[in-house]
Amino acid sequence: MVRYGKEHKSETRRRIIETAGRRFKQDGIDGSGVSTLMKDAGLTNGAFYAHFASKDDLVTTAIADQLKVQAESVVALAEPGRAGLEQIVRGYLSPQHRERLGDGCPNAALLDEIGRCTETTRQAYTDGVLILVEGIAARMAPEAPSSARVKALSLLGMMAGTLQLSRALTDSRLADELLDQGVDNALALLDAWQRD
Amino acid sequence: MVRYGKEHKSETRRRIIETAGRRFKQDGIDGSGVSTLMKDAGLTNGAFYAHFASKDDLVTTAIADQLKVQAESVVALAEPGRAGLEQIVRGYLSPQHRERLGDGCPNAALLDEIGRCTETTRQAYTDGVLILVEGIAARMAPEAPSSARVKALSLLGMMAGTLQLSRALTDSRLADELLDQGVDNALALLDAWQRD
DNA sequence: TCTATGGTATTGCAAACGTAATCCAAAGAG
DNA sequence: CTCTTTGGATTACGTTTGCAATACCATAGA
Numbered sequence: 477m478v479r480y481g482k483e484h485k486s487e488t489r490r491r492i493i494e495t496a497g498r499r500f501k502q503d504g505i506d507g508s509g510v511s512t513l514m515k516d517a518g519l520t521n522g523a524f525y526a527h528f529a530s531k532d533d534l535v536t537t538a539i540a541d542q543l544k545v546q547a548e549s550v551v552a553l554a555e556p557g558r559a560g561l562e563q564i565v566r567g568y569l570s571p572q573h574r575e576r577l578g579d580g581c582p583n584a585a586l587l588d589e590i591g592r593c594t595e596t597t598r599q600a601y602t603d604g605v606l607i608l609v610e611g612i613a614a615r616m617a618p619e620a621p622s623s624a625r626v627k628a629l630s631l632l633g634m635m636a637g638t639l640q641l642s643r644a645l646t647d648s649r650l651a652d653e654l655l656d657q658g659v660d661n662a663l664a665l666l667d668a669w670q671r672d
Numbered sequence: 673m674v675r676y677g678k679e680h681k682s683e684t685r686r687r688i689i690e691t692a693g694r695r696f697k698q699d700g701i702d703g704s705g706v707s708t709l710m711k712d713a714g715l716t717n718g719a720f721y722a723h724f725a726s727k728d729d730l731v732t733t734a735i736a737d738q739l740k741v742q743a744e745s746v747v748a749l750a751e752p753g754r755a756g757l758e759q760i761v762r763g764y765l766s767p768q769h770r771e772r773l774g775d776g777c778p779n780a781a782l783l784d785e786i787g788r789c790t791e792t793t794r795q796a797y798t799d800g801v802l803i804l805v806e807g808i809a810a811r812m813a814p815e816a817p818s819s820a821r822v823k824a825l826s827l828l829g830m831m832a833g834t835l836q837l838s839r840a841l842t843d844s845r846l847a848d849e850l851l852d853q854g855v856d857n858a859l860a861l862l863d864a865w866q867r868d
Numbered sequence: 869t870c871t872a873t874g875g876t877a878t879t880g881c882a883a884a885c886g887t888a889a890t891c892c893a894a895a896g897a898g
Numbered sequence: 899c900t901c902t903t904t905g906g907a908t909t910a911c912g913t914t915t916g917c918a919a920t921a922c923c924a925t926a927g928a
Contacts (some may be wrong), residue, residue, distance in 0.1 A: 512915095530918080539923085
């Protein structure tokens with residue numbers, strides 16, 4: 477049953493991090509317990525502390541990982557230029573993304589909880605989100621990405637908030653209309669930024 | 673010490689709701705326990721269940737209350753017309769609002785957690801947020817508030833997400849710049865909506 | 869065969885939600 | 899004016915769950 481290959485431990489660690497990322501996004505950070513989470517990863521309670529110093533340590537690691545994955549998938553998937561940006565926006569503010577909590581954006585799922593986390597966790601979040609945002613900014617203004625950084629950050633905030641709101645509403649018609657309006661807003665701003 | 677006036681119980685209930693609203697916004701819903709919360713309200717654990725059927729019952733009530741208070745203060749404080757809208761946006765996306773978690777907007781503090789709440793709670797949230805949004809929409813298009821409803825909702829989502837993001841960042845310079853950018857974005861969209 | 873490693877199983881302890889027994893001040897009836 | 903009722907709170911408890919730690923075990927590889 478148990479095989480102790482060379483890279484076994486690091487694989488296990490990886491599995492825990494990925495499982496945690498999904499669970500946190502689904503049930504929230506405070507809503508996810510360590511033992512439940514470990515069971516999800518096919519392990520037991522005690523094994524956790526061979527990999528992480530504390531739950532907070534895992535939270536920090538998992539958030540950083542989630543943002544890295546998102547940054548990579550954004551960079552990998554989208555076409556270059558304005559077309560890619562529109563693609564990102566439409567994908568983000570789509571009913572499919574709204575439905576798939578566990579596979580979705582960590583910002584939309586966790587942003588307000590992250591704001592209440594420890595300084596260390598928020599630092600890791602900040603580092604991670606800046607990498608993600610850099611990828612977006614590079615598409616917005618390839619020649620001067622630094623000036624576009626804040627704009628890209630604001631775009632992310634807008635989209636995350638819109639998706640959260642769409643998830644919270646019980647009226648699904650209204651939730652869909654909200655997503656459409658969000659797309660319009662984002663594209664309008666992108667065009668406005670392009671002009672100056 | 674104890675006075676059992678005519679409306680004593682309803683006053684106590686009110687106190688619990690207000691205390692809960694503040695605590696939820698500060699520490700999150702999952703992060704706030706019933707007994708801690710009751711101690712804040714000057715009561716003990718057991719008294720809670722004379723007022724609410726469950727924690728979830730309180731959550732639903734507190735969220736509805738928070739939104740009602742916010743709607744009233746928005747309606748009361750802001751001037752009519754576009755000036756009032758700008759006032760609302762600038763106040764919302766301000767460092768002061770970012771700092772005062774407990775007195776701030778329940779959407780910015782709790783939106784992603786609300787998305788994970790029970791159907792009942794989310795229904796109460798939906799009802800409450802629609803009242804709030806109605807107040808904003810009325811300022812945006814006094815003649816046709818219904819068509820402005822989704823736009824107002826999207827504005828709220830944008831602002832809440834931006835504030836959350838600003839709270840999560842550890843770089844305070846960047847967090848401030850983000851708020852400024854958020855104001856620009858919101859005002860630009862308001863102007864664009866005005867034109868058509 | 870022996871040892872380091874990466875697990876499991878078990879345990880301690882605190883906190884959470886919720887229930888039940890009890891207590892106490894005020895109000896009302898006789 | 900006294901005695902009973904009653905409403906609202908306290909205290910204490912049970913159960914569950916969460917985080918954390920530790921004792922022990924199985925395997926891989928020297």
